[in-house]
Amino acid sequence: MRPDALNGVCPYYTMYPLNFPLRVLKEHGKRGDWVIDPFCGRGTTNFAARLLGLPSIGVDSSPVAVALAKAKLVSAEPAQVVASAKTILKAAKEPTSFPSGEFWRLAFHERTLTRLCQLREALLDECSTSTRILLRAIILGALHGPRPKRAPSYFSNQSPRTFAPKPNYAVKFWAARGMRPDDVDVLSIIKTRAERYLAEPLPDVEGKVDLGDSRVAETFSDTPKARFVVTSPPYYGMRTYLPDQWLRFWFLGGPDFVEYSQPEGQLKHSSSAFFATEMGRVWKNLASRMTLGARLVIRYGGINDRAVEPMDVLKESLVDSGWRIVTTRSAPDSDRGRRQVRQFLSKPKKAITEYDVYCHLA
Numbered sequence: 028m029r030p031d032a033l034n035g036v037c038p039y040y041t042m043y044p045l046n047f048p049l050r051v052l053k054e055h056g057k058r059g060d061w062v063i064d065p066f067c068g069r070g071t072t073n074f075a076a077r078l079l080g081l082p083s084i085g086v087d088s089s090p091v092a093v094a095l096a097k098a099k100l101v102s103a104e105p106a107q108v109v110a111s112a113k114t115i116l117k118a119a120k121e122p123t124s125f126p127s128g129e130f131w132r133l134a135f136h137e138r139t140l141t142r143l144c145q146l147r148e149a150l151l152d153e154c155s156t157s158t159r160i161l162l163r164a165i166i167l168g169a170l171h172g173p174r175p176k177r178a179p180s181y182f183s184n185q186s187p188r189t190f191a192p193k194p195n196y197a198v199k200f201w202a203a204r205g206m207r208p209d210d211v212d213v214l215s216i217i218k219t220r221a222e223r224y225l226a227e228p229l230p231d232v233e234g235k236v237d238l239g240d241s242r243v244a245e246t247f248s249d250t251p252k253a254r255f256v257v258t259s260p261p262y263y264g265m266r267t268y269l270p271d272q273w274l275r276f277w278f279l280g281g282p283d284f285v286e287y288s289q290p291e292g293q294l295k296h297s298s299s300a301f302f303a304t305e306m307g308r309v310w311k312n313l314a315s316r317m318t319l320g321a322r323l324v325i326r327y328g329g330i331n332d333r334a335v336e337p338m339d340v341l342k343e344s345l346v347d348s349g350w351r352i353v354t355t356r357s358a359p360d361s362d363r364g365r366r367q368v369r370q371f372l373s374k375p376k377k378a379i380t381e382y383d384v385y386c387h388l389a
């Protein structure tokens with residue numbers, strides 16, 4: 028078992044490889060340095076900080092990201108997580124809400140969906156303990172994905188794992204192939220995953236993850252002064268964080284259908300200049316929360332449907348932000364085909380290089 032197993036508890040598209048924040052913090056971090064990620068996604072930076080014994084803060088405006096990132100900072104034994112799921116299911120009554128329609132009928136077996144609804148309602152009611160936070164992340168990771176030849180490891184009918192299937196497309200896909208959802212053993216999937224992701228004890232390190240908007244200065248008002256920001260903001264044009272995670276969002280209390288409108292709290296992509304201004308607000312907010320000698324390290328790239336040079340957008344966002352660029356390098360991991368954008372394009376077009384940009388407080 029690897030000590031980094033927990034980082035893989037659930038995919039989050041546009042996640043960056045653990046190696047990136049690990050490398051930065053290993054090279055420059057010292058005991059006691061606080062680390063902030065204002066766009067923390069699934070909490071890769073927070074997890075890297077934890078592995079190195081550094082305290083950290085994560086902020087994201089997506090509830091899915093926050094549920095996953097919180098799990099990166101807590102500990103529980105696999106048996107505790109399984110016992111917690113068993114207790115919930117044993118005590119559960121008929122779920123009060125049960126999604127209906129063709130998509131739900133084909134996505135999950137009725138018995139599986141009943142259990143998922145029961146777990147959902149119990150975790151919506153109370154999810155403050157480490158055990159429940161980990162149980163929730165494990166369920167999110169198992170919610171949808173491919174059907175393996177061996178024992179099932181996801182609850183759903185055949186689906187992508189990184190992003191949720193779109194209902195109309197999925198129904199056509201399943202119907203055309205006669206694919207019916209399996210009656211899977213929910214507890215056994217949870218047990219296998221708990222044993223996989225929680226096998227290695229991890230250090231207990233201070234830190235927290237908040238649901239919040241990093242453009243708002245108050246979001247950081249009670250964070251300790253930090254020495255590092257290691258982060259990756261949304262790439263300009265990439266605006267589908269919640270719609271593409273709609274099933275996981277449903278499990279966290281969201282609607283049982285896809286909502287395409289741009290949610291509050293996400294950077295607005297109306298023009299590259301506006302986007303740069305919004306991103307700049309985040310850099311400014313952070314500049315006032317840092318210790319002397321602080322560093323900001325940003326991984327940034329682009330998506331193919333925007334005729335804008337990503338580095339121009341990022342450079343513009345850093346003007347008058349309190350930060351000064353000292354080094355820019357092309358991201359080593361992107362050369363190995365592990366680019367964030369690949370996670371959600373089935374046939375990626377020609378890759379746009381990603382950059383790691385190192386800044387000092389001006």
Ligand SMILES: C[S@@+](CC[C@H](N)C(=O)[O-])C[C@H]1O[C@@H](n2cnc3c(N)ncnc32)[C@H](O)[C@@H]1O
Pocket residue numbers: 039041042043044065066067068069070071072086087088089092239240241242258259260261262268292293294
């Ligand atoms: C590129 S992803 C970060 C991925 C992360 N590095 C990881 O490894 O999982 C960018 C994140 O920024 C979040 N985000 C967008 N606008 C935000 C805002 N105004 N405040 C906080 N988070 C925001 C999105 O929800 C998304 O999770």
